[in-house]
Amino acid sequence: MKKIQGGVCAPIGFKANGVHCGIRKNKTKRDLSLIVSDARAAAACVYTQNLVKGAPILVTKKHMADGYASAIVCNSGNANTCNENGEEIAEQMCGLVADAAGISANDVIVASTGVIGQPLSLDPIREGMPSLVSGLSEEGSSLAAQGIMTTDTIPKEIAYSFQLGGKECHIGAIGKGVGMINPNMATMLIFITTDAAISHAMLQKALSADVKDSFNMVSVDGDTSTNDMVAVLANGCAGNEPVIAPGKDFNAFRKALNKVTTYLCRKIAGDGEGATKLLECKVTGAKSKAAARTVAKSVIKSNLFKAAMFGADANWGRVLCAIGYSGADVDITKVSVDFRSRAGELAVCRNGSGIPFSEEEAKKILSEKEIEILIGLDDGSGKATAWGCDLTYEYVKINGDYRT
Amino acid sequence: MKKIQGGVCAPIGFKANGVHCGIRKNKTKRDLSLIVSDARAAAACVYTQNLVKGAPILVTKKHMADGYASAIVCNSGNANTCNENGEEIAEQMCGLVADAAGISANDVIVASTGVIGQPLSLDPIREGMPSLVSGLSEEGSSLAAQGIMTTDTIPKEIAYSFQLGGKECHIGAIGKGVGMINPNMATMLIFITTDAAISHAMLQKALSADVKDSFNMVSVDGDTSTNDMVAVLANGCAGNEPVIAPGKDFNAFRKALNKVTTYLCRKIAGDGEGATKLLECKVTGAKSKAAARTVAKSVIKSNLFKAAMFGADANWGRVLCAIGYSGADVDITKVSVDFRSRAGELAVCRNGSGIPFSEEEAKKILSEKEIEILIGLDDGSGKATAWGCDLTYEYVKINGDYRT
Numbered sequence: 145m146k147k148i149q150g151g152v153c154a155p156i157g158f159k160a161n162g163v164h165c166g167i168r169k170n171k172t173k174r175d176l177s178l179i180v181s182d183a184r185a186a187a188a189c190v191y192t193q194n195l196v197k198g199a200p201i202l203v204t205k206k207h208m209a210d211g212y213a214s215a216i217v218c219n220s221g222n223a224n225t226c227n228e229n230g231e232e233i234a235e236q237m238c239g240l241v242a243d244a245a246g247i248s249a250n251d252v253i254v255a256s257t258g259v260i261g262q263p264l265s266l267d268p269i270r271e272g273m274p275s276l277v278s279g280l281s282e283e284g285s286s287l288a289a290q291g292i293m294t295t296d297t298i299p300k301e302i303a304y305s306f307q308l309g310g311k312e313c314h315i316g317a318i319g320k321g322v323g324m325i326n327p328n329m330a331t332m333l334i335f336i337t338t339d340a341a342i343s344h345a346m347l348q349k350a351l352s353a354d355v356k357d358s359f360n361m362v363s364v365d366g367d368t369s370t371n372d373m374v375a376v377l378a379n380g381c382a383g384n385e386p387v388i389a390p391g392k393d394f395n396a397f398r399k400a401l402n403k404v405t406t407y408l409c410r411k412i413a414g415d416g417e418g419a420t421k422l423l424e425c426k427v428t429g430a431k432s433k434a435a436a437r438t439v440a441k442s443v444i445k446s447n448l449f450k451a452a453m454f455g456a457d458a459n460w461g462r463v464l465c466a467i468g469y470s471g472a473d474v475d476i477t478k479v480s481v482d483f484r485s486r487a488g489e490l491a492v493c494r495n496g497s498g499i500p501f502s503e504e505e506a507k508k509i510l511s512e513k514e515i516e517i518l519i520g521l522d523d524g525s526g527k528a529t530a531w532g533c534d535l536t537y538e539y540v541k542i543n544g545d546y547r548t
Numbered sequence: 549m550k551k552i553q554g555g556v557c558a559p560i561g562f563k564a565n566g567v568h569c570g571i572r573k574n575k576t577k578r579d580l581s582l583i584v585s586d587a588r589a590a591a592a593c594v595y596t597q598n599l600v601k602g603a604p605i606l607v608t609k610k611h612m613a614d615g616y617a618s619a620i621v622c623n624s625g626n627a628n629t630c631n632e633n634g635e636e637i638a639e640q641m642c643g644l645v646a647d648a649a650g651i652s653a654n655d656v657i658v659a660s661t662g663v664i665g666q667p668l669s670l671d672p673i674r675e676g677m678p679s680l681v682s683g684l685s686e687e688g689s690s691l692a693a694q695g696i697m698t699t700d701t702i703p704k705e706i707a708y709s710f711q712l713g714g715k716e717c718h719i720g721a722i723g724k725g726v727g728m729i730n731p732n733m734a735t736m737l738i739f740i741t742t743d744a745a746i747s748h749a750m751l752q753k754a755l756s757a758d759v760k761d762s763f764n765m766v767s768v769d770g771d772t773s774t775n776d777m778v779a780v781l782a783n784g785c786a787g788n789e790p791v792i793a794p795g796k797d798f799n800a801f802r803k804a805l806n807k808v809t810t811y812l813c814r815k816i817a818g819d820g821e822g823a824t825k826l827l828e829c830k831v832t833g834a835k836s837k838a839a840a841r842t843v844a845k846s847v848i849k850s851n852l853f854k855a856a857m858f859g860a861d862a863n864w865g866r867v868l869c870a871i872g873y874s875g876a877d878v879d880i881t882k883v884s885v886d887f888r889s890r891a892g893e894l895a896v897c898r899n900g901s902g903i904p905f906s907e908e909e910a911k912k913i914l915s916e917k918e919i920e921i922l923i924g925l926d927d928g929s930g931k932a933t934a935w936g937c938d939l940t941y942e943y944v945k946i947n948g949d950y951r952t
Contacts, residue, residue: 195871195880196868196869197872225865226868227902260869261902370868451943451946452948454948461629461665461774464774465774467600468601497631498630498631535944536944537944537945540858540939540944544856
């Protein structure tokens with residue numbers, strides 16, 4: 145497997161673009177993105193589990209009923225959620241793409257991100273569509289990545305090449321965070337493309353399994369968004385023997401998919417609203433995989449722990465506290481905690497009790513940009529990793545007046 | 549029912565005191581408190597549901613096995629949790645109180661609050677005990693309230709007089725917050741005294757029922773503490789016919805108890821770490837009481853919503869979002885949301901969609917110190933109230949380096 149350039153356009157047969165159409169007031173911010181596959185592609189999606197679902201989610205679910213799609217359109221600046229005419233507007237967005245790109249509206253995946261509860265006008269989207277479509281190119285991935293950003297500080301894209309049955313395949317993605325993010329199924333916008341040939345059923349199987357250990361293990365603030373989704377298009381242009389059942393090729397595909405999703409998890413957590421640090425909580429020795437996930441997520445979500453990490457304060461008691469209220473079946477008297485970063489590794493808790501450590505050493509380790517929290521439960525073989533970020537003044541500032 | 553002065557010493561036969569004994573470095577901060585009843589009292593407790601339980605919780609559970617107690621001792625500055633010798637120290641604290649006050653160690657309720665995982669030395673407690681006990685008085689409630697404070701900015705005490713079977717009874721309390729607070733059974737330290745005569749069983753029944761709608765409905769930061777408890781002592785000194793079964797007197801007692809607990813919920817939420825505003829989320833029309841509680845707690849816990857309230861931003865979409873991921877069975881298309889404060893009341897959402905409102909009016913209402921969020925679900929008769937606070941720069945500051 146090899147990291148390559150090109151994001152969603154790295155796979156053969158995909159073009160992308162992102163423009164400023166006027167949904168956002170700031171003209172320097174792109175607010176409308178499009179990804180189009182030359183060939184109709186097998187598609188798979190996972191959606192937010194929030195009962196309040198953005199209108200684009202409802203429309204995408206309809207369009208995805210047959211398991212195929214050709215394009216993904218996404219605007220930022222407005223979530224098109226909790227609006228009376230939301231579904232109508234989302235359908236019309238798909239219609240505009242279909243007309244301009246010469247595909248069926250039923251083959252368009254639509255997504256929106258931004259403020260909830262403000263009507264989304266179709267006018268800027270209608271006006272921007274010609275330049276959006278005419279500007280589609282194989283170099284357009286980073287433009288598309290910019291067009292879906294909200295409070296993200298950096299665009300997020302990634303691509304890998306990998307082998308399936310002797311053929312070189314490619315997989316690429318763009319993604320956005322970075323608030324309202326909490327582990328509960330597909331809590332952000334992630335668009336993945338691949339030229340691998342794989343059936344809709346196997347693609348969905350791969351994606352659904354993957355998110356349990358990738359996007360569902362990311363938390364920025366404990367809020368599960370109304371709008372977020374992960375969508376994958378697989379257009380088969382690489383010419384490999386189609387993957388239609390479990391086996392060696394399917395496993396190779398899953399591995400490539402996981403490379404891309406894990407990369408984006410780390411990027412999204414590290415770019416969490418106001419974040420100064422990426423936190424990676426690795427749990428081992430749990431009674432079960434589920435218990436490991438529960439513990440890792442509980443720690444990564446604790447406001448108190450997140451604030452301590454912002455202050456580079458080795459307050460491991462808050463880790464124990466979050467393990468204790470996680471709901472997982474844990475023997476607290478067996479718990480160990482270590483902090484690790486580029487600056488070193490430090491044991492702070494053994495058998496559920498504190499052990500002496502150098503505060504100076506701890507400060508050095510916790511002042512790095514990427515911190516690992518290693519939790520041993522000594523009670524089985526379940527393990528899991530969760531990603532998050534510190535809680536900062538900036539998070540409060542960003543969210544204290546998001547709408548203005 | 550009448551609000552009176554005196555806190556935990558308002559009921560007949562209770563004395564209290566709070567001193568600085570040296571657990572905290574800051575000599576102006578009291579760090580050791582004691583409440584003593586002249587007569588051995590029926591007692592009831594509820595404890596944190598965190599699997600990690602402070603050593604004082606474990607010792608108190610043992611001492612409470614017979615349903616009676618005479619004293620409550622509590623230190624701040626150190627939680628005596630996750631320490632190897634924690635239970636031993638907690639037992640010795642009770643022993644020191646017993647020796648100095650001439651009661652049985654088995655009749656002492658012990659509590660600690662502060663940093664987790666740092667050994668608690670008995671030395672300052674031993675040194676402070678003589679002055680703590682000799683200074684016990686009927687005017688000592690506010691000193692005791694000061695001695696249990698951690699990051700609280702104001703001491704919290706309250707008392708009411710009420711009638712039971714024609715006799716005047718009294719109920720008083722002190723309490724402390726204000727971080728690591730999340731609705732999951734007794735998530736703070738609350739000590740309640742009453743001179744009403746009531747059996748241990750009925751006292752426990754009243755308390756256990758009460759916390760479901762009082763302390764379990766308070767959230768400051770979503771973190772359930774390891775150490776917190778609510779304890780009630782009822783010494784019977786008022787001379788009323790003892791309450792030993794459900795009925796009119798039991799209901800009158802529950803009402804008085806709820807006056808005290810609700811007052812403290814509001815005080816603790818309003819004094820939440822770094823808080824500038826008290827948030828009171830009132831849900832009506834839920835399918836069930838449980839659904840109403842779930843929705844109210846989900847909204848009051850949302851970081852995004854809390855940050856919006858800090859900024860006086862009427863971002864009601866975040867209320868809908870938090871309802872949607874609460875897990876409660878809700879018909880989103882029927883939801884209504886209003887904001888209310890001393891400055892007025894404003895409808896912002898009807899039938900799950902936004903309605904036009906004046907941003908200026910919203911700003912005025914949300915700039916007050918106490919904000920009500922009124923959520924109508926139009927789906928039944930379940931209702932519940934939850935209390936919380938806004939998320940501020942100050943919360944991050946307080947928790948970024950709590951230990952130093």
